[in-house]
Amino acid sequence: MRRSAEWRSMTMFLSAALVLALVIPASAQTAKIGAIRSDSFAPLFVGHERGYFRAQGIATEVVLLPSGAAILTQVSTNDLQVGGGALGAAGFNAAHGKLPVAFVAPMHFTHLEDYFVVRKAEIDSGRFKTLADLKGKPCAVNAKGVATEWMLDEMLRRGGLGIGNVDVKTLPFPEMTAALENGAIHCGIVSEPFTILAEEKGVGIRPFQAKAGARPVPITVLFWNSDWAKKNDPAARGFMTGYLRAVRDLSEPGAWRAPAHLDILNKYTRVAQNVLMKARPPFFSPNLELEEKTMMAQQEFNLRLGYLKYTELKPIKELVDLSYAEWAVKQMGRK
Numbered sequence: 464m465r466r467s468a469e470w471r472s473m474t475m476f477l478s479a480a481l482v483l484a485l486v487i488p489a490s491a492q493t494a495k496i497g498a499i500r501s502d503s504f505a506p507l508f509v510g511h512e513r514g515y516f517r518a519q520g521i522a523t524e525v526v527l528l529p530s531g532a533a534i535l536t537q538v539s540t541n542d543l544q545v546g547g548g549a550l551g552a553a554g555f556n557a558a559h560g561k562l563p564v565a566f567v568a569p570m571h572f573t574h575l576e577d578y579f580v581v582r583k584a585e586i587d588s589g590r591f592k593t594l595a596d597l598k599g600k601p602c603a604v605n606a607k608g609v610a611t612e613w614m615l616d617e618m619l620r621r622g623g624l625g626i627g628n629v630d631v632k633t634l635p636f637p638e639m640t641a642a643l644e645n646g647a648i649h650c651g652i653v654s655e656p657f658t659i660l661a662e663e664k665g666v667g668i669r670p671f672q673a674k675a676g677a678r679p680v681p682i683t684v685l686f687w688n689s690d691w692a693k694k695n696d697p698a699a700r701g702f703m704t705g706y707l708r709a710v711r712d713l714s715e716p717g718a719w720r721a722p723a724h725l726d727i728l729n730k731y732t733r734v735a736q737n738v739l740m741k742a743r744p745p746f747f748s749p750n751l752e753l754e755e756k757t758m759m760a761q762q763e764f765n766l767r768l769g770y771l772k773y774t775e776l777k778p779i780k781e782l783v784d785l786s787y788a789e790w791a792v793k794q795m796g797r798k
Contacts, residue, residue, distance in 0.1 A: 492698035493522045494691075497534030497546030500527060500732050501636060501654040503571040503683045503745055504547055505724070510709035512727045519701030525731070529635050530606045531683070538688050539564050545687045545702065549610030550782070552770035554686070555762055558782040559773050563690040568706065568788040569753045570683035571745040574673035578611070579618045580653045580661055582643045583668050591649070591670075594622020601630040603639050603651035608770040610682045611652040613761045618652075618671075626768075637733075643667045656734040659742040679746040680757040684783070692787075703791040710747045711798060719744035749798040751788035755779040 496511065498504040508525065510516050516523045528534050531548020538546045539562045547570045548554070557564045585591040597619065604611040616626040632648055636657045642648040644666040653661060661667030673679075685706065692699035712718055725736045732739070758779045765771050 492520065492695050492701075493524070494544040494698065494702060495524045495526050495542070497526050497528055497537055497543040498731070499530065499534070499548075499636070502656055502728055502732060502739075502742065503573075503654060504731070505713055505728060505745070506570065506706055506709040506747060507545075507547060507685075508727050508731045509712060509724060510705045512730070513709070513712075513723070515705035515708045516702055519698075519705045521698055521701055521705070527731070531609060532606055535564065535686070538686060541688045541691055543688075544691045545685070547683050547685050549682055550684050550758060550761065551606075551610055551613070552608030552765040554684070555765060555777075555782060556770075556772045559771070559777065563688055564686055565689040565692065566684045566686045566783040567692075568685040568703065568751045568785065569681050569748050570685050571747060572679035572681050573745050574677060574679050574743075575614050575618055576669065576671040576673045577743045578614055578652045578654060578658065579650070579669060579671060580639075580643065580658055580667040581650045581670050582646065582648065583666055584646065585649050586668055586670065594619060594624060597622070597650055598624055598628050599630065600649040601632050601647065603632045603634045603642060603648040603653075605636055605652075605654070606633055607631070608765060608768070610761060611654075613764045614652045614682075616764060640664060640666060655742045655745065656728070656732050656739050659738055660734055663738055663741070678754075681754050684753070699787060700790060703787045704794065707751060707788070707791045707795060710751065711749050711795075714747050714749040714798075750792050751785070753779075753783065753785060758783075 496507050498507055511523045511525050526543060532553045534543065534546035534548050535553050535557060537543040539557060550566055554566060558566065581591055590596060602615060604615055612626060619625055619628065634642055636654045639651050639653050640657055640661045643661055658669060718724060720740055725739055728739050729736050762776055766776060
């Protein structure tokens, strides 16, 4: 009897161990993800919330920060393992300075017109009729030396101005709606869902629409700590696989307004779902392809403004490493 009881106990122990082995992969890793409250980070939010990273044996935690530059700093020190943001001055300098950060996949694409917001009171009063009317006026970006500053410059150039012809203010995206309302800014590059929020509140208007057939431009990229990726290659590949799955989810027709995705976006942006429903969705590349022409234009802009620690433009292929993205696409097949 005693041996029988011992045998049953041993069998139960081995069964429990087998179940744990199936639930928790031996290669399980932990990765902290840096993000900001913007819909451009949707693939990271979706990958985390829907368990796509967990399915690859990676326990993830989303850490919300005010800017892509802050995320980049913490990824470079490995306080965060993964993050996202524009490949702006900080990113170009990080790649040039051989910091342990690798830019590994595109994140979101957009039309410049979808981010450019003008204060409604300026339009209603007739003080804003053309882009030239913004000369000397306060206009906001979320930080200097990032893609939003380049986007503002690109929009202003359509009216014969440039970034140097306006009073550039820096504000987090969530604060721009109030700034438009109280007149602290007259225009801004505002990320969704705060653009639609400004329109819903009647304080901001997007006066321009992208031309039919115009291609969206790449704005943000996924990056990670390269030392972490080298030491944990299976986890890095698994993370990219989960990321690609989330990107493809969001690339499906109607995916942006799917209830499950609205729940996730509401959780991280704190914007009501009925407002999110009206937002102009960003675009994602289902094959994680990065259009280099725009990236070069952004690099040239940062070089022109003196933000870069080098004096000659570098090929984009020297600044990004798409090998993991290409591997994941090969494993899952092209779409």
